[in-house]
Amino acid sequence: MKKIILLAAVALGSLLVALFLGPGKISPVQLGCLLSGSGVEKTILLQIRLPRILAGFIVGAGLSVAGAALQALLRNPLAESYTLGLSGGASLGICLGILLRQTLWLPLFSFCGAMAAMGLVLGLSQRHRFSGATLVLLGVVLNFIFSSFVLFLLAVSRNERFYQAFFWLIGDLSWFPQAALKLAAPVMAGVTVWLFFQSQVLDALSLGEEKAATLGLSLGAVRRNTVVAASLLTGCSVALSGVVGFVGLIVPHLVRIMLGATHRKVLAGSFLLGGAFLVFADGLARVLIRPLEIPVGVITGFFGGLFFLSLLLGQRGRRVW
Amino acid sequence: MTEKTDFSRVILSAEEVTGGYGQKTVIDRCSFNLEEGEFLGIIGPNGSGKTTLVRLLTGLLKPFSGRIYYRGRLLSRIPPVELARQVAFLPASVETTFPFTVKEFVALGRLPFSPFWRPPPEGEAVVRESLELVDAAALAEVSVREISEGERQRVFLAQALAQKPRLLVLDEPTAHLDIGHQLSVMDLLRMMNQRQGLTLVCVLHDLNLSADYCERLMLLNEGRIFATGPPEEVLQPEIIEAVYRGRVLRGRSPATGRPHLFGQPRAG
Numbered sequence: 001m002k003k004i005i006l007l008a009a010v011a012l013g014s015l016l017v018a019l020f021l022g023p024g025k026i027s028p029v030q031l032g033c034l035l036s037g038s039g040v041e042k043t044i045l046l047q048i049r050l051p052r053i054l055a056g057f058i059v060g061a062g063l064s065v066a067g068a069a070l071q072a073l074l075r076n077p078l079a080e081s082y083t084l085g086l087s088g089g090a091s092l093g094i095c096l097g098i099l100l101r102q103t104l105w106l107p108l109f110s111f112c113g114a115m116a117a118m119g120l121v122l123g124l125s126q127r128h129r130f131s132g133a134t135l136v137l138l139g140v141v142l143n144f145i146f147s148s149f150v151l152f153l154l155a156v157s158r159n160e161r162f163y164q165a166f167f168w169l170i171g172d173l174s175w176f177p178q179a180a181l182k183l184a185a186p187v188m189a190g191v192t193v194w195l196f197f198q199s200q201v202l203d204a205l206s207l208g209e210e211k212a213a214t215l216g217l218s219l220g221a222v223r224r225n226t227v228v229a230a231s232l233l234t235g236c237s238v239a240l241s242g243v244v245g246f247v248g249l250i251v252p253h254l255v256r257i258m259l260g261a262t263h264r265k266v267l268a269g270s271f272l273l274g275g276a277f278l279v280f281a282d283g284l285a286r287v288l289i290r291p292l293e294i295p296v297g298v299i300t301g302f303f304g305g306l307f308f309l310s311l312l313l314g315q316r317g318r319r320v321w
Numbered sequence: 322m323t324e325k326t327d328f329s330r331v332i333l334s335a336e337e338v339t340g341g342y343g344q345k346t347v348i349d350r351c352s353f354n355l356e357e358g359e360f361l362g363i364i365g366p367n368g369s370g371k372t373t374l375v376r377l378l379t380g381l382l383k384p385f386s387g388r389i390y391y392r393g394r395l396l397s398r399i400p401p402v403e404l405a406r407q408v409a410f411l412p413a414s415v416e417t418t419f420p421f422t423v424k425e426f427v428a429l430g431r432l433p434f435s436p437f438w439r440p441p442p443e444g445e446a447v448v449r450e451s452l453e454l455v456d457a458a459a460l461a462e463v464s465v466r467e468i469s470e471g472e473r474q475r476v477f478l479a480q481a482l483a484q485k486p487r488l489l490v491l492d493e494p495t496a497h498l499d500i501g502h503q504l505s506v507m508d509l510l511r512m513m514n515q516r517q518g519l520t521l522v523c524v525l526h527d528l529n530l531s532a533d534y535c536e537r538l539m540l541l542n543e544g545r546i547f548a549t550g551p552p553e554e555v556l557q558p559e560i561i562e563a564v565y566r567g568r569v570l571r572g573r574s575p576a577t578g579r580p581h582l583f584g585q586p587r588a589g
Contacts, residue, residue, distance in 0.1 A: 216405030
């Protein structure tokens, strides 16, 4: 319990610190004057930086919670929205949405893309009995295929947002449709709360299908619900930030080490730590080579890649999957 | 080989049950009754349908035809949660993907009794009792990924016992275990059977182990019940040789006095 409170404090802290990180410097002392006044800085702070921080938190928390749920469903600690290709599917959905000029409904397109990808992954992996690392290989391949489609669509449409959409493939928070935030925030909050109430079900799922069924679970319904929940979270995240990789892999793993493996703890911890992680990573992306910004996906990709590598290399001592 | 069946004590009954996967029939028209308090061993060669039969009996697999009754009610009509409060199943493999502590792992056995939004209630005491039964109380806070194979099997058993079942079905609970752990698992099962009246159905690969512990054996061959009865009657060289296609000699265990079979190598 103490550790959860600590994590909550970290999450809050990251939100506050991130307010002061950016191309224009704002010191904590100035903050008070700024908020009471009505300068350009106040507009920047409330209209641009605050929504961006919230979006960052939502994306990080959503991807981490989705990762934890997918890992339990597939009994595979390497599973997450990115490694399974869900994010890729979602980004393709978004590109279609942009081409059709449906800015408000981007999260819906994104969700449909993620669902389609999830259907492909589950269908193929069941038919060919993929598991462990092979499943992730399948996801990576799907990601490549989806991003080729995205690039193809962008190339032929000659959309004026080409440059921006390109960043969508890497994961970027510098521009996102604010309307999408209004749709994504409640969906993501609702799904997270629902999953939290399902934490024992996820515990049981992770024991294997036979054990889960004889503990009284209706497997079909449980699996369907979990798939929809993970796709909703992924869809909302990708609609805000594009494809941010590895967050859903790193965060639940760290949370399990910190708090333990029951999903009640894993989900709560992933929500807090995941949100904080991405807010922090995005802050870093804003100040690392000031005044230039780098896409946050570059940062999570770098650290996530290293983390994945360390899991692979550390396998010999303690098997990770 | 048929004994009088006391129908008021029948806990599980199969009538002409046929089942399998997709187009493939694995279990072919099996009928039998299981009485409360029995310790039934299911034996048979590889591929004879032992695992499929227990999957049918636990409701994991729907039969193609025939009926299975649990205490007079059609198995397929009993809601999963209600069934889970009375029947526990220990499959051949339980997965330990995530580092649950032993205690958390065993507590999952209380799941059928707890509303979904809360961790298992009065569970604490039951969980502790189950851990003590399998002699794993000292492991309570250790991760299930860091204990030995033998310890893990005992922990799986504790999880099933935490369900407080009337009927416990086990699929090869002694596979991959050394003789010491085999004995400790089987001793525990017999103790639960005799002291608490737990009804047991246990798939076993080792014929001699089944002879030492089970009161009744059911020998499967190619999806059909080939013989059923006390070990004394089922473990006869003619029967075993017809099913397993290998020469065996019969002797007796100096430890239990039960019949034991010894494989006879070909001369040469």
